Amino acid sequence: MSESSSTPEPSLAGSSPTEDAPDTQRPRMQEQTLLEQLGGVSGLAYSAVPIVVFVLVNSLSSLVPAIWAAMGVALLIAVIRVVRKEPLQPAISGVIGVAVCSYIAYRSGEAKGFFLLGIWTNLIYGGAFLASVVVRWPLVGVAWSALNSLGMGWRKQRKALVAYDIATVSWTAVFAAKYVVQQWLYAADETGWLAVARIAMGYPLTGLALIVTVWAVRRARQVAEEAAVQTAVSPGASPPRPDPSPG
Incomplete structure (x- = not known):
């Protein structure tokens, strides 16, 4: 006779994707969730590429070519993420971010x-x-x-x-x-x-x-x-005392 190994446990405040996961898997799943919400490891790496391209092209040429190069790379990264079926929101945010930064650089002339x-x-x-x-x-x-x-x-x-x-x-x-x-x-x-x-x-x-x-x-x-464990115990309840009489 066997018991189910996945018994429901109390959650932080309601249900979550990690509620029924074993305790040993929860920290790892939480770390993955946090990274995914930041765009994942690849998202962090992708965000650095337009910056590097902008600085390199600006040092070799001038501001306007650097702006176009950064925008081109940002769009290319977005297309790659879409083709790879990665989350769309970080890709869109990346393009918008580079576009705004490029506009500020263009308007300031620096x-x-x-x-x-x-x-x-x-x-x-x-x-x-x-x-x-x-x-x-x-x-x-x-x-x-x-x-x-x-x-x-x-x-x-x-x-x-x-x-x-x-x-x-x-x-x-x-x-x-x-x-x-x-x-x-x-x-x-x-x-x-x-x-x-x-x-x-x-x-x-x-x-x-x-x-x-x-x-x-x-x-x-x-x-x-x-x-949750404390509230499951009746208030004022005390554990039963052992029977001192000989059995």
């Missing part, structure tokens, strides 16, 4: 203008993440719950809230570091180093923030499961 959108985006994101911690609605928890169709019950659990606070602060630090370094290079007219900083700071810092985020998600799930 190659460093290509990086201005990213610099100010880091400042805005960093401020938003920090503000969310101050008002006790940490964006990491809000975003994770929204993207995975979970509720906001974790806000009533102090340990889960603190975990998401820590993860949100880690993203705040990432955005702040990017802004400070890249704004300094922008003011110094270091276009080449701007590209290096944009790529070099992107992968390591994002990876560290993702590690903290995965930890926060695991911690919030653990707290929710512990709370």
Whole structure:
């Protein structure tokens, strides 16, 4: 006689794609989900290609050819992603992002203008993440719950809230570091180093923030499961005492 090995377990706040998965598989599935929501590993790599092409062509030629080269590469990457049946949204976002950056560079007449959108985006994101911690609605928890169709019950659990606070602060630090370094290079007219900083700071810092985020998600799930177990026990109930009489 055998029992089913996949018994339902309490979720963070509602059902999720990882609810019925074994405990040993959940962390890995959570990491994959986070990467997919950022466009995947390939998406992170694709985002660096137009930047490299822009800087190289600008150094060898001029601004306008660099803009057209970056746009051409971005469109080519989008087509490749569509042909490979990868998620369409990151491909569209990549093309739009390169188009906006190229427009800013063209209007400013300076190659460093290509990086201005990213610099100010880091400042805005960093401020938003920090503000969310101050008002006790940490964006990491809000975003994770929204993207995975979970509720906001974790806000009533102090340990889960603190975990998401820590993860949100880690993203705040990432955005702040990017802004400070890249704004300094922008003011110094270091276009080449701007590209290096944009790529070099992107992968390591994002990876560290993702590690903290995965930890926060695991911690919030653990707290929710512990709370579910406690509520399953009747209040005031005590375990039965052993019978002292000889059997």
